Amino acid sequence: MIWLLIFIVTFYAILIVWLAVGFKKVDTFKEIVTVNKTSFSVIIPFRNEVENLPILLKSIAELNYPKELVEFILVDDASTDNSVEIINKFIQKPQRFSVLKNIRTSNSPKKDAITTAISVAKYNWIVTTDADCILPENWLQSIDSFIQNTNPKMVVAPVNYKAKNNFLEQFQLLDFMSMQGTTIGGFGMGFPFLCNGANLAYKKEDFILLNGFNGNNNIASGDDIFLFEKFIKADKKSVGYLKSSDAIVTTFPVKTWIDLINQRTRWAAKTGNFSSLKVKLIGLLVLLTNFVVVYYLLFGSLKMLFIPFVLKIIIDLFLFLPTIQFFKIKSNFYKWYIFASFLYPFFSLLVIFKSLFFKYHWKGRRFKK
Known part of the structure; x- marks a missing residue:
């Protein structure tokens, strides 16, 4: 499992740094x-x-x-x-x-x-x-x-x-x-x-x-x-x-967690229909990275428990920092960033699971994938 962790995190880091460089180039x-x-x-x-x-x-x-x-x-x-x-x-x-x-x-x-x-x-x-x-x-x-x-x-x-x-x-x-x-x-x-x-x-x-x-x-x-x-x-x-x-x-x-899950499920439901194989592979890499973080948080040894989580939040900062600077985000970023980063892998896996196997509600109507 450790080699799989290294493989996934390495490619995830390459992706985020690649995007961060691209952000600066615009x-x-x-x-x-x-x-x-x-x-x-x-x-x-x-x-x-x-x-x-x-x-x-x-x-x-x-x-x-x-x-x-x-x-x-x-x-x-x-x-x-x-x-x-x-x-x-x-x-x-x-x-x-x-x-x-x-x-x-x-x-x-x-x-x-x-x-x-x-x-x-x-x-x-x-x-x-x-x-x-x-x-x-x-x-x-x-x-x-x-x-x-x-x-x-x-x-x-x-x-x-x-x-x-x-x-x-x-x-x-x-x-x-x-x-x-x-x-x-x-x-x-x-x-x-x-x-x-x-x-x-x-x-x-x-x-x-x-x-x-x-x-x-x-x-x-x-x-x-x-x-x-x-x-x-x-x-x-x-x-x-x-x-x-x-x-x-x-x-x-949105104002409730239920509405947020339905909204993000609606967004995720279309990803399988993207025409680009490269885009699908990017989505798969992000999904695997979140899965690895959740796996180690739930089943990892005490020595390895937080390593994928810490690596991911450090890697993500390469893209987050120039983004929040451009959008002038002034809230207490680092406090919310740590808590959000902990929840996000669990949240994203839930949304993907729901988008694959369940219908979702939006604006009083029910939709299937």
Whole structure:
């Protein structure tokens, strides 16, 4: 078992250092154009978001971007609360808004909602975000600057959590930061393999050319990653990462452990459908590393009990530190990091097990893998 430990930890360390180097290689984008030119159709699906919509709508009202260059399309996915009424009151403000009913055609409500909105979108650049997000003031301005400077077909941009100073929310924040760091690192090493639909932009014409979500709309989640894979396969150089603090969209952690397990199960359920063998091997390596940590914590000798755990938390810092610096995470990082690192291997194995053998619940509906 000791040789297997050495083998797995060595390759895991190589992976994390590789991603950390990639993170540094992605330059922070600072070019700001003087004239905004890009017209955007911003698509926001929602379902029972009565608590979050006022925050989102307030941030929309405060966006620093010409109103004549942007429209907002909000798609109601069978809400049973007062979400639509809240939006209708806000529409009196001077933005271009439309509220649509989701047209369900597949097993994926969110993909259907985005497709419904794209079918009526006026502009070629589509931007997606979520109803539980806060949009930064210069969000669209930074995306426009990036488009004008780099001429991409898809733009992947950063997402952060607004987390309270308690273990549940800090655990989610750290878990999410690992994904954000991995996303940026992959771009830096010329192997982009992750994105987040809460902050994603792409050309409508290319969405149509690539047949949108066709081929994966039987999978409930993955409105971002499977489309991203299509864009990468078609033209990897046309997909860029916007590493800018002005572009960071903020969202909120879930409020219970049950909701967190269901959310992460939903995310994990799509991994087996990734088209890239290399991405699957990366996922397998991370899974094996977490398994080894759990095995030694539960069954290891007193001499070896904490060695894999300590090695992993030291290795992870290579990617965590530049990531939290970029996202300006100011909470008591090291205190939460130790506790979260102890729980995470158990949590990740539970999520993988649940995603393989059980259905999951999300927003009042039950889905299978």
